[in-house]
Amino acid sequence: MPILHEKLHEIYDEVLHRNAGETEFHQAVHEVLDSLGPVVAKHPDYTDAAVMRRLCEPERQIIFRVAWVDDAGQVQINRGFRVEFNSALGPYKGGLRFHPSVNLGIVKFLGFEQTFKNSLTGMPIGGGKGGSDFDPKGRSDGEVMRFCQAFMTELYRHIGEHTDVPAGDIGVGGREIGYLFGQYKRITNRFESGVLTGKGIAWGGSQVRTEATGFGVVFFVDEILRANADSFDGKKVVISGSGNVAIYAIEKVEKLGGTVIACSDSSGYIVDEAGIDLELLKEIKERRRERISCYADERGPSARFIEDSTVWEVPCDIALPCATQNELNGHDAAVLAKNGCTIVAEGANMPCTPEAVRVFTEAGVVFAPGKAANAGGVATSALEMQQNASRDSWSFEHTEGRLAEIMRGVHDRSLATADEYGSPGNYVVGANIAGFIQVADAMLALGVI
Ligand code: NDP
Numbered sequence: 341m342p343i344l345h346e347k348l349h350e351i352y353d354e355v356l357h358r359n360a361g362e363t364e365f366h367q368a369v370h371e372v373l374d375s376l377g378p379v380v381a382k383h384p385d386y387t388d389a390a391v392m393r394r395l396c397e398p399e400r401q402i403i404f405r406v407a408w409v410d411d412a413g414q415v416q417i418n419r420g421f422r423v424e425f426n427s428a429l430g431p432y433k434g435g436l437r438f439h440p441s442v443n444l445g446i447v448k449f450l451g452f453e454q455t456f457k458n459s460l461t462g463m464p465i466g467g468g469k470g471g472s473d474f475d476p477k478g479r480s481d482g483e484v485m486r487f488c489q490a491f492m493t494e495l496y497r498h499i500g501e502h503t504d505v506p507a508g509d510i511g512v513g514g515r516e517i518g519y520l521f522g523q524y525k526r527i528t529n530r531f532e533s534g535v536l537t538g539k540g541i542a543w544g545g546s547q548v549r550t551e552a553t554g555f556g557v558v559f560f561v562d563e564i565l566r567a568n569a570d571s572f573d574g575k576k577v578v579i580s581g582s583g584n585v586a587i588y589a590i591e592k593v594e595k596l597g598g599t600v601i602a603c604s605d606s607s608g609y610i611v612d613e614a615g616i617d618l619e620l621l622k623e624i625k626e627r628r629r630e631r632i633s634c635y636a637d638e639r640g641p642s643a644r645f646i647e648d649s650t651v652w653e654v655p656c657d658i659a660l661p662c663a664t665q666n667e668l669n670g671h672d673a674a675v676l677a678k679n680g681c682t683i684v685a686e687g688a689n690m691p692c693t694p695e696a697v698r699v700f701t702e703a704g705v706v707f708a709p710g711k712a713a714n715a716g717g718v719a720t721s722a723l724e725m726q727q728n729a730s731r732d733s734w735s736f737e738h739t740e741g742r743l744a745e746i747m748r749g750v751h752d753r754s755l756a757t758a759d760e761y762g763s764p765g766n767y768v769v770g771a772n773i774a775g776f777i778q779v780a781d782a783m784l785a786l787g788v789i
Protein backbone atom coordinates (compact mmCIF):
# COMPACT_ATOMS: atom_id res chain seq x y z
CA MET A 341 0.00 0.00 0.00
CA PRO A 342 1.23 3.59 -0.65
CA ILE A 343 2.96 5.54 2.12
CA LEU A 344 0.63 7.76 4.15
CA HIS A 345 1.30 11.25 5.45
CA GLU A 346 3.15 10.88 8.80
CA LYS A 347 0.26 11.98 11.09
CA LEU A 348 -2.18 9.81 9.15
CA HIS A 349 0.17 6.87 9.39
CA GLU A 350 -0.06 7.03 13.21
CA ILE A 351 -3.83 7.00 12.96
CA TYR A 352 -3.78 4.02 10.61
CA ASP A 353 -1.49 2.10 12.98
CA GLU A 354 -3.92 2.79 15.82
CA VAL A 355 -6.81 1.52 13.67
CA LEU A 356 -4.88 -1.69 12.84
CA HIS A 357 -4.07 -2.24 16.50
CA ARG A 358 -7.56 -1.53 17.84
CA ASN A 359 -9.45 -3.49 15.16
CA ALA A 360 -7.28 -6.56 14.70
CA GLY A 361 -8.30 -8.87 11.86
CA GLU A 362 -10.98 -6.55 10.41
CA THR A 363 -9.36 -6.41 6.97
CA GLU A 364 -12.20 -4.76 5.05
CA PHE A 365 -12.40 -2.01 7.68
CA HIS A 366 -8.62 -1.46 7.44
CA GLN A 367 -8.91 -1.24 3.64
CA ALA A 368 -11.73 1.35 3.76
CA VAL A 369 -9.89 3.50 6.33
CA HIS A 370 -6.61 3.33 4.42
CA GLU A 371 -8.29 4.42 1.20
CA VAL A 372 -9.71 7.55 2.86
CA LEU A 373 -6.58 8.45 4.86
CA ASP A 374 -4.55 8.07 1.68
CA SER A 375 -6.48 11.02 0.17
CA LEU A 376 -6.27 13.31 3.20
CA GLY A 377 -2.57 14.31 3.13
CA PRO A 378 -3.21 17.73 1.52
CA VAL A 379 -6.08 18.41 3.96
CA VAL A 380 -3.92 17.73 7.01
CA ALA A 381 -1.28 20.06 5.62
CA LYS A 382 -3.80 22.85 5.00
CA HIS A 383 -5.97 22.54 8.17
CA PRO A 384 -3.95 21.71 11.33
CA ASP A 385 -7.10 22.31 13.45
CA TYR A 386 -8.52 18.97 12.27
CA THR A 387 -5.48 17.17 13.67
CA ASP A 388 -5.45 19.26 16.86
CA ALA A 389 -9.05 18.24 17.61
CA ALA A 390 -8.31 14.59 16.68
CA VAL A 391 -11.09 14.67 14.09
CA MET A 392 -9.61 11.89 11.94
CA ARG A 393 -8.95 9.68 14.96
CA ARG A 394 -12.48 10.18 16.26
CA LEU A 395 -13.93 9.46 12.81
CA CYS A 396 -12.23 6.05 12.77
CA GLU A 397 -13.91 5.00 16.04
CA PRO A 398 -17.67 4.29 15.71
CA GLU A 399 -19.85 6.16 18.19
CA ARG A 400 -21.65 2.94 19.17
CA GLN A 401 -21.42 -0.75 18.18
CA ILE A 402 -24.32 -3.06 18.93
CA ILE A 403 -24.10 -6.86 18.62
CA PHE A 404 -27.01 -9.09 19.55
CA ARG A 405 -28.37 -12.64 19.38
CA VAL A 406 -31.23 -13.37 16.99
CA ALA A 407 -33.04 -16.62 17.85
CA TRP A 408 -35.89 -17.83 15.64
CA VAL A 409 -37.67 -21.05 14.65
CA ASP A 410 -37.38 -22.44 11.09
CA ASP A 411 -40.09 -24.30 9.12
CA ALA A 412 -38.84 -27.65 10.45
CA GLY A 413 -39.35 -26.45 14.04
CA GLN A 414 -35.60 -26.14 14.67
CA VAL A 415 -34.23 -23.20 16.67
CA GLN A 416 -31.78 -21.14 14.61
CA ILE A 417 -29.29 -18.67 16.07
CA ASN A 418 -27.87 -15.75 14.11
CA ARG A 419 -25.87 -12.68 15.06
CA GLY A 420 -27.25 -9.17 14.53
CA PHE A 421 -25.21 -5.96 14.21
CA ARG A 422 -25.81 -2.23 14.11
CA VAL A 423 -22.79 0.05 14.02
CA GLU A 424 -23.78 3.69 14.66
CA PHE A 425 -20.75 5.31 13.15
CA ASN A 426 -21.15 9.06 13.12
CA SER A 427 -24.05 11.42 13.86
CA ALA A 428 -22.38 14.81 13.34
CA LEU A 429 -24.56 15.61 10.33
CA GLY A 430 -27.84 13.91 11.26
CA PRO A 431 -29.33 10.63 12.51
CA TYR A 432 -27.28 7.52 11.73
CA LYS A 433 -28.35 6.38 8.27
CA GLY A 434 -27.46 3.28 6.29
CA GLY A 435 -28.63 -0.14 5.22
CA LEU A 436 -28.96 -3.60 6.73
CA ARG A 437 -27.21 -6.52 5.02
CA PHE A 438 -28.34 -10.15 5.40
CA HIS A 439 -25.61 -12.42 4.04
CA PRO A 440 -23.65 -15.32 5.59
CA SER A 441 -20.38 -13.36 5.19
CA VAL A 442 -21.51 -10.51 7.48
CA ASN A 443 -19.26 -9.88 10.49
CA LEU A 444 -18.30 -6.87 12.59
CA GLY A 445 -15.40 -5.83 10.33
CA ILE A 446 -17.63 -5.79 7.25
CA VAL A 447 -20.34 -3.78 9.00
CA LYS A 448 -17.68 -1.31 10.22
CA PHE A 449 -16.21 -0.85 6.73
CA LEU A 450 -19.71 -0.20 5.38
CA GLY A 451 -20.56 2.23 8.21
CA PHE A 452 -17.29 4.13 7.70
CA GLU A 453 -17.89 4.45 3.94
CA GLN A 454 -21.49 5.47 4.58
CA THR A 455 -20.42 8.40 6.77
CA PHE A 456 -18.43 10.01 3.92
CA LYS A 457 -20.97 9.07 1.24
CA ASN A 458 -23.85 10.59 3.17
CA SER A 459 -21.87 13.76 3.80
CA LEU A 460 -21.06 14.02 0.09
CA THR A 461 -24.77 14.03 -0.81
CA GLY A 462 -25.10 17.31 1.12
CA MET A 463 -28.13 15.92 2.99
CA PRO A 464 -28.61 15.95 6.80
CA ILE A 465 -27.74 12.30 7.49
CA GLY A 466 -25.05 10.66 9.63
CA GLY A 467 -23.55 7.24 8.91
CA GLY A 468 -24.40 3.75 10.15
CA LYS A 469 -24.76 0.18 8.92
CA GLY A 470 -26.04 -3.13 10.21
CA GLY A 471 -27.13 -6.60 9.33
CA SER A 472 -26.81 -10.25 10.14
CA ASP A 473 -25.05 -13.44 9.07
CA PHE A 474 -28.55 -14.82 8.27
CA ASP A 475 -28.63 -16.36 4.76
CA PRO A 476 -32.00 -15.71 3.08
CA LYS A 477 -31.20 -18.07 0.15
CA GLY A 478 -33.54 -21.06 0.15
CA ARG A 479 -35.58 -19.73 3.09
CA SER A 480 -39.39 -19.60 2.83
CA ASP A 481 -41.34 -16.34 3.16
CA GLY A 482 -42.46 -17.45 6.62
CA GLU A 483 -38.87 -18.04 7.74
CA VAL A 484 -37.75 -14.65 6.42
CA MET A 485 -40.67 -13.01 8.28
CA ARG A 486 -39.87 -14.76 11.57
CA PHE A 487 -36.19 -13.89 11.25
CA CYS A 488 -37.00 -10.20 10.54
CA GLN A 489 -39.38 -10.10 13.52
CA ALA A 490 -36.75 -11.60 15.84
CA PHE A 491 -34.10 -9.19 14.49
CA MET A 492 -36.33 -6.14 15.05
CA THR A 493 -37.33 -7.32 18.52
CA GLU A 494 -33.83 -6.33 19.62
CA LEU A 495 -33.03 -3.58 17.09
CA TYR A 496 -36.15 -1.48 17.80
CA ARG A 497 -34.73 -0.09 21.07
CA HIS A 498 -31.73 1.42 19.26
CA ILE A 499 -33.43 3.12 16.29
CA GLY A 500 -35.90 5.96 15.67
CA GLU A 501 -36.67 8.65 13.11
CA HIS A 502 -34.34 11.13 14.89
CA THR A 503 -31.81 8.53 16.08
CA ASP A 504 -30.96 5.86 13.53
CA VAL A 505 -32.77 5.07 10.28
CA PRO A 506 -31.91 1.69 8.64
CA ALA A 507 -32.75 0.65 5.06
CA GLY A 508 -31.90 -2.21 2.68
CA ASP A 509 -28.61 -3.58 1.34
CA ILE A 510 -27.59 -7.07 0.14
CA GLY A 511 -30.35 -9.55 1.01
CA VAL A 512 -32.68 -6.84 2.32
CA GLY A 513 -35.27 -5.44 -0.10
CA GLY A 514 -38.92 -4.42 0.00
CA ARG A 515 -40.14 -7.72 1.48
CA GLU A 516 -37.72 -7.58 4.43
CA ILE A 517 -38.30 -3.86 5.09
CA GLY A 518 -42.04 -4.66 5.27
CA TYR A 519 -41.58 -7.35 7.92
CA LEU A 520 -39.11 -5.16 9.86
CA PHE A 521 -41.43 -2.13 9.79
CA GLY A 522 -44.43 -4.29 10.78
CA GLN A 523 -42.60 -5.58 13.85
CA TYR A 524 -41.36 -2.08 14.83
CA LYS A 525 -44.94 -0.77 14.58
CA ARG A 526 -46.27 -3.69 16.61
CA ILE A 527 -43.71 -3.32 19.42
CA THR A 528 -43.84 0.47 19.73
CA ASN A 529 -47.51 0.99 18.84
CA ARG A 530 -46.39 3.92 16.65
CA PHE A 531 -46.73 4.39 12.90
CA GLU A 532 -43.34 6.08 12.77
CA SER A 533 -42.76 6.17 8.99
CA GLY A 534 -39.36 7.85 9.22
CA VAL A 535 -37.73 5.00 11.19
CA LEU A 536 -36.94 2.91 8.07
CA THR A 537 -36.56 3.75 4.38
CA GLY A 538 -37.21 1.59 1.35
CA LYS A 539 -40.83 1.13 2.43
CA GLY A 540 -43.66 0.20 0.03
CA ILE A 541 -45.36 3.11 -1.73
CA ALA A 542 -48.72 2.42 -0.03
CA TRP A 543 -47.30 2.68 3.49
CA GLY A 544 -44.87 5.61 3.49
CA GLY A 545 -42.30 4.68 0.84
CA SER A 546 -40.92 7.03 -1.79
CA GLN A 547 -41.20 6.75 -5.54
CA VAL A 548 -37.78 5.95 -7.12
CA ARG A 549 -36.19 4.54 -3.92
CA THR A 550 -36.23 1.01 -5.41
CA GLU A 551 -34.56 2.25 -8.60
CA ALA A 552 -32.40 4.95 -7.00
CA THR A 553 -28.99 3.33 -6.53
CA GLY A 554 -28.88 1.80 -10.03
CA PHE A 555 -30.31 4.92 -11.69
CA GLY A 556 -27.92 7.08 -9.67
CA VAL A 557 -24.80 5.19 -10.78
CA VAL A 558 -25.84 5.62 -14.40
CA PHE A 559 -26.61 9.34 -13.89
CA PHE A 560 -23.10 9.67 -12.43
CA VAL A 561 -21.52 7.97 -15.46
CA ASP A 562 -23.66 10.17 -17.71
CA GLU A 563 -22.09 13.22 -16.00
CA ILE A 564 -18.61 11.79 -16.69
CA LEU A 565 -19.54 11.21 -20.34
CA ARG A 566 -21.01 14.71 -20.70
CA ALA A 567 -17.86 16.24 -19.20
CA ASN A 568 -16.04 14.55 -22.11
CA ALA A 569 -18.64 15.61 -24.72
CA ASP A 570 -19.77 11.97 -25.01
CA SER A 571 -22.93 9.94 -24.25
CA PHE A 572 -24.18 6.37 -23.60
CA ASP A 573 -25.24 6.10 -27.22
CA GLY A 574 -23.82 2.87 -28.71
CA LYS A 575 -21.76 2.01 -25.60
CA LYS A 576 -21.37 -1.62 -24.49
CA VAL A 577 -21.74 -1.99 -20.74
CA VAL A 578 -20.92 -4.90 -18.42
CA ILE A 579 -22.47 -5.05 -14.94
CA SER A 580 -21.77 -7.48 -12.10
CA GLY A 581 -24.56 -8.75 -9.85
CA SER A 582 -28.23 -9.05 -10.74
CA GLY A 583 -29.80 -7.69 -7.58
CA ASN A 584 -31.42 -4.35 -6.80
CA VAL A 585 -28.53 -2.10 -7.87
CA ALA A 586 -27.63 -4.08 -11.01
CA ILE A 587 -31.21 -4.40 -12.31
CA TYR A 588 -31.98 -0.68 -12.20
CA ALA A 589 -28.57 0.24 -13.55
CA ILE A 590 -29.37 -1.99 -16.55
CA GLU A 591 -32.76 -0.28 -16.95
CA LYS A 592 -31.27 3.23 -17.05
CA VAL A 593 -28.33 2.34 -19.33
CA GLU A 594 -30.80 0.92 -21.84
CA LYS A 595 -32.99 4.05 -21.51
CA LEU A 596 -29.99 6.26 -22.27
CA GLY A 597 -29.02 4.36 -25.43
CA GLY A 598 -26.34 1.95 -24.16
CA THR A 599 -26.47 -1.85 -24.33
CA VAL A 600 -25.82 -4.04 -21.29
CA ILE A 601 -24.39 -7.27 -22.65
CA ALA A 602 -23.49 -9.15 -19.44
CA CYS A 603 -24.40 -9.44 -15.76
CA SER A 604 -23.84 -12.04 -13.03
CA ASP A 605 -24.64 -13.57 -9.66
CA SER A 606 -22.46 -15.59 -7.28
CA SER A 607 -22.78 -18.70 -9.50
CA GLY A 608 -21.43 -17.19 -12.76
CA TYR A 609 -22.44 -14.75 -15.49
CA ILE A 610 -24.61 -14.45 -18.57
CA VAL A 611 -23.68 -12.82 -21.87
CA ASP A 612 -26.43 -11.62 -24.17
CA GLU A 613 -25.05 -9.89 -27.25
CA ALA A 614 -28.59 -8.71 -28.15
CA GLY A 615 -28.73 -6.78 -24.87
CA ILE A 616 -30.18 -8.02 -21.57
CA ASP A 617 -33.95 -8.58 -21.67
CA LEU A 618 -34.82 -6.65 -18.52
CA GLU A 619 -38.34 -8.03 -18.06
CA LEU A 620 -37.03 -11.60 -18.20
CA LEU A 621 -34.22 -10.78 -15.77
CA LYS A 622 -36.66 -9.13 -13.33
CA GLU A 623 -39.01 -12.10 -13.58
CA ILE A 624 -36.20 -14.56 -12.74
CA LYS A 625 -34.27 -12.58 -10.11
CA GLU A 626 -36.85 -10.28 -8.48
CA ARG A 627 -40.05 -12.31 -8.62
CA ARG A 628 -38.93 -15.98 -8.77
CA ARG A 629 -35.65 -15.44 -6.82
CA GLU A 630 -33.88 -17.99 -9.07
CA ARG A 631 -30.30 -18.31 -10.34
CA ILE A 632 -28.95 -16.33 -13.30
CA SER A 633 -28.45 -19.53 -15.38
CA CYS A 634 -32.28 -19.65 -15.83
CA TYR A 635 -31.95 -16.49 -17.95
CA ALA A 636 -29.80 -18.28 -20.55
CA ASP A 637 -32.17 -21.29 -20.53
CA GLU A 638 -35.21 -19.12 -21.20
CA ARG A 639 -33.84 -16.34 -23.41
CA GLY A 640 -32.90 -18.30 -26.53
CA PRO A 641 -29.79 -18.36 -28.75
CA SER A 642 -28.48 -14.79 -28.09
CA ALA A 643 -27.61 -15.66 -24.47
CA ARG A 644 -25.23 -18.08 -22.76
CA PHE A 645 -24.32 -18.83 -19.14
CA ILE A 646 -20.69 -19.13 -18.06
CA GLU A 647 -20.31 -20.88 -14.72
CA ASP A 648 -17.85 -19.95 -11.96
CA SER A 649 -16.07 -17.31 -13.99
CA THR A 650 -15.69 -13.54 -13.81
CA VAL A 651 -17.85 -11.20 -15.86
CA TRP A 652 -14.87 -8.83 -16.23
CA GLU A 653 -13.49 -10.99 -19.06
CA VAL A 654 -16.31 -9.70 -21.32
CA PRO A 655 -14.98 -6.76 -23.45
CA CYS A 656 -16.89 -3.50 -22.87
CA ASP A 657 -16.66 0.31 -22.94
CA ILE A 658 -18.03 0.83 -19.43
CA ALA A 659 -17.94 -1.51 -16.40
CA LEU A 660 -20.24 -1.17 -13.37
CA PRO A 661 -19.40 -3.50 -10.46
CA CYS A 662 -22.72 -3.80 -8.57
CA ALA A 663 -22.38 -6.99 -6.48
CA THR A 664 -20.09 -6.90 -3.44
CA GLN A 665 -16.74 -5.80 -1.92
CA ASN A 666 -13.44 -6.84 -3.52
CA GLU A 667 -15.12 -8.56 -6.47
CA LEU A 668 -12.81 -6.90 -9.05
CA ASN A 669 -9.06 -7.42 -8.55
CA GLY A 670 -5.89 -6.13 -10.23
CA HIS A 671 -5.93 -8.88 -12.84
CA ASP A 672 -9.57 -8.15 -13.75
CA ALA A 673 -8.73 -4.44 -13.99
CA ALA A 674 -5.85 -5.14 -16.38
CA VAL A 675 -8.10 -7.32 -18.56
CA LEU A 676 -10.81 -4.62 -18.67
CA ALA A 677 -8.27 -1.92 -19.60
CA LYS A 678 -6.67 -4.12 -22.26
CA ASN A 679 -10.10 -4.80 -23.78
CA GLY A 680 -10.76 -1.06 -24.18
CA CYS A 681 -12.87 -0.21 -21.13
CA THR A 682 -12.61 3.55 -20.43
CA ILE A 683 -14.95 4.14 -17.43
CA VAL A 684 -15.51 2.11 -14.25
CA ALA A 685 -18.10 3.25 -11.68
CA GLU A 686 -18.77 1.39 -8.43
CA GLY A 687 -22.46 0.60 -7.84
CA ALA A 688 -21.45 -1.70 -4.97
CA ASN A 689 -19.50 -0.62 -1.88
CA MET A 690 -15.72 -1.06 -2.37
CA PRO A 691 -16.00 -3.69 -5.15
CA CYS A 692 -12.58 -2.80 -6.60
CA THR A 693 -9.46 -3.83 -4.69
CA PRO A 694 -6.77 -1.15 -4.09
CA GLU A 695 -4.64 -2.92 -6.72
CA ALA A 696 -7.50 -2.67 -9.26
CA VAL A 697 -7.88 1.06 -8.58
CA ARG A 698 -4.13 1.51 -9.09
CA VAL A 699 -4.28 -0.38 -12.42
CA PHE A 700 -7.20 1.78 -13.62
CA THR A 701 -5.43 4.99 -12.65
CA GLU A 702 -2.21 3.98 -14.40
CA ALA A 703 -4.10 2.87 -17.52
CA GLY A 704 -6.04 6.16 -17.72
CA VAL A 705 -9.41 4.48 -17.07
CA VAL A 706 -11.78 6.97 -15.38
CA PHE A 707 -12.66 5.52 -11.98
CA ALA A 708 -15.68 6.62 -9.89
CA PRO A 709 -15.62 5.29 -6.29
CA GLY A 710 -18.77 3.91 -4.64
CA LYS A 711 -19.10 6.64 -2.07
CA ALA A 712 -19.78 9.06 -4.93
CA ALA A 713 -21.26 6.85 -7.67
CA ASN A 714 -23.70 4.82 -5.54
CA ALA A 715 -24.84 7.71 -3.31
CA GLY A 716 -28.20 7.91 -5.11
CA GLY A 717 -29.72 5.15 -2.98
CA VAL A 718 -29.13 6.78 0.37
CA ALA A 719 -29.87 10.24 -1.06
CA THR A 720 -33.32 9.03 -2.12
CA SER A 721 -33.71 7.50 1.34
CA ALA A 722 -33.16 11.02 2.68
CA LEU A 723 -35.87 12.22 0.28
CA GLU A 724 -38.14 9.49 1.69
CA MET A 725 -37.43 10.79 5.23
CA GLN A 726 -38.26 14.31 4.03
CA GLN A 727 -41.61 13.13 2.62
CA ASN A 728 -42.38 11.19 5.81
CA ALA A 729 -41.59 14.21 8.00
CA SER A 730 -43.96 16.42 5.99
CA ARG A 731 -46.57 13.63 5.50
CA ASP A 732 -46.30 14.23 1.78
CA SER A 733 -45.59 12.05 -1.26
CA TRP A 734 -43.99 13.22 -4.46
CA SER A 735 -44.46 12.01 -8.05
CA PHE A 736 -42.01 9.68 -9.78
CA GLU A 737 -40.91 12.45 -12.18
CA HIS A 738 -40.28 14.98 -9.42
CA THR A 739 -38.33 12.50 -7.29
CA GLU A 740 -36.25 11.27 -10.21
CA GLY A 741 -35.46 14.88 -11.08
CA ARG A 742 -34.24 15.46 -7.51
CA LEU A 743 -32.09 12.31 -7.73
CA ALA A 744 -30.50 13.43 -11.02
CA GLU A 745 -29.79 16.85 -9.52
CA ILE A 746 -28.20 15.29 -6.41
CA MET A 747 -25.98 13.01 -8.53
CA ARG A 748 -24.87 16.01 -10.59
CA GLY A 749 -24.01 17.79 -7.33
CA VAL A 750 -22.00 14.80 -6.03
CA HIS A 751 -20.17 14.59 -9.35
CA ASP A 752 -19.37 18.30 -9.57
CA ARG A 753 -18.36 18.57 -5.89
CA SER A 754 -15.99 15.59 -6.22
CA LEU A 755 -14.38 17.01 -9.36
CA ALA A 756 -14.06 20.57 -8.00
CA THR A 757 -12.52 19.33 -4.73
CA ALA A 758 -10.03 17.10 -6.58
CA ASP A 759 -9.00 20.18 -8.57
CA GLU A 760 -8.71 22.38 -5.48
CA TYR A 761 -6.45 19.86 -3.70
CA GLY A 762 -4.12 19.26 -6.64
CA SER A 763 -5.45 15.99 -8.14
CA PRO A 764 -7.50 17.10 -11.16
CA GLY A 765 -9.83 14.41 -12.52
CA ASN A 766 -9.27 12.10 -9.53
CA TYR A 767 -12.77 11.22 -8.23
CA VAL A 768 -11.34 9.15 -5.34
CA VAL A 769 -9.40 12.08 -3.89
CA GLY A 770 -12.25 14.53 -4.59
CA ALA A 771 -14.99 12.38 -3.03
CA ASN A 772 -12.92 11.51 0.04
CA ILE A 773 -11.88 15.10 0.74
CA ALA A 774 -15.28 16.67 0.03
CA GLY A 775 -17.04 14.03 2.16
CA PHE A 776 -14.49 14.44 4.94
CA ILE A 777 -14.51 18.24 5.18
CA GLN A 778 -18.24 18.55 5.78
CA VAL A 779 -18.25 15.97 8.62
CA ALA A 780 -15.00 17.32 10.05
CA ASP A 781 -16.32 20.90 10.20
CA ALA A 782 -19.49 19.71 11.96
CA MET A 783 -17.38 17.71 14.44
CA LEU A 784 -15.21 20.75 15.18
CA ALA A 785 -18.31 22.86 15.81
CA LEU A 786 -19.88 20.27 18.14
CA GLY A 787 -16.83 20.01 20.41
CA VAL A 788 -15.00 16.96 21.68
CA ILE A 789 -17.72 14.32 22.04
P1 NDP B 1 -28.93 -7.61 -3.68
O1 NDP B 1 -29.00 -8.55 -2.55
O2 NDP B 1 -30.19 -7.12 -4.29
O3 NDP B 1 -28.04 -8.21 -4.87
C1 NDP B 1 -26.72 -8.58 -4.65
C2 NDP B 1 -26.15 -9.16 -5.92
O4 NDP B 1 -24.75 -9.31 -5.75
C3 NDP B 1 -26.70 -10.54 -6.25
O5 NDP B 1 -26.70 -10.74 -7.63
C4 NDP B 1 -25.71 -11.46 -5.56
O6 NDP B 1 -25.63 -12.76 -6.12
C5 NDP B 1 -24.41 -10.72 -5.78
N1 NDP B 1 -23.50 -11.03 -4.66
C6 NDP B 1 -23.68 -10.71 -3.35
N2 NDP B 1 -22.68 -11.18 -2.59
C7 NDP B 1 -21.86 -11.80 -3.45
C8 NDP B 1 -20.64 -12.49 -3.27
N3 NDP B 1 -20.07 -12.65 -2.05
N4 NDP B 1 -20.04 -12.99 -4.39
C9 NDP B 1 -20.61 -12.84 -5.62
N5 NDP B 1 -21.77 -12.19 -5.83
C10 NDP B 1 -22.38 -11.70 -4.77
O7 NDP B 1 -28.06 -6.38 -3.14
P2 NDP B 1 -27.95 -4.90 -3.73
O8 NDP B 1 -28.09 -4.91 -5.20
O9 NDP B 1 -28.83 -4.03 -2.91
O10 NDP B 1 -26.44 -4.52 -3.33
C11 NDP B 1 -25.34 -4.73 -4.19
C12 NDP B 1 -24.18 -3.85 -3.77
O11 NDP B 1 -24.58 -2.46 -3.81
C13 NDP B 1 -23.68 -4.06 -2.33
O12 NDP B 1 -22.29 -3.82 -2.30
C14 NDP B 1 -24.38 -2.96 -1.55
O13 NDP B 1 -23.68 -2.63 -0.38
C15 NDP B 1 -24.34 -1.83 -2.58
N6 NDP B 1 -25.29 -0.75 -2.40
C16 NDP B 1 -26.63 -1.01 -2.31
C17 NDP B 1 -27.52 0.03 -2.18
C18 NDP B 1 -28.98 -0.19 -2.14
O14 NDP B 1 -29.72 0.81 -2.10
N7 NDP B 1 -29.49 -1.42 -2.19
C19 NDP B 1 -27.06 1.42 -2.08
C20 NDP B 1 -25.63 1.59 -2.29
C21 NDP B 1 -24.81 0.52 -2.41
P3 NDP B 1 -26.32 -13.99 -5.35
O15 NDP B 1 -27.79 -13.74 -5.47
O16 NDP B 1 -25.84 -15.18 -6.07
O17 NDP B 1 -25.82 -13.91 -3.93
Ligand code: 2IT
Nearest residue numbers: 434435507509717718721
Ligand atom coordinates in the same frame (compact mmCIF):
# COMPACT_ATOMS: atom_id res chain seq x y z
O1 2IT C 1 -24.85 1.43 0.89
C1 2IT C 1 -25.84 2.18 0.87
O2 2IT C 1 -25.74 3.38 0.64
C2 2IT C 1 -27.17 1.57 1.11
N1 2IT C 1 -27.26 0.36 1.27
C3 2IT C 1 -28.39 2.45 1.19
C4 2IT C 1 -28.54 3.03 2.56
C5 2IT C 1 -29.83 3.78 2.82
O3 2IT C 1 -29.98 4.19 3.97
O4 2IT C 1 -30.65 3.96 1.93
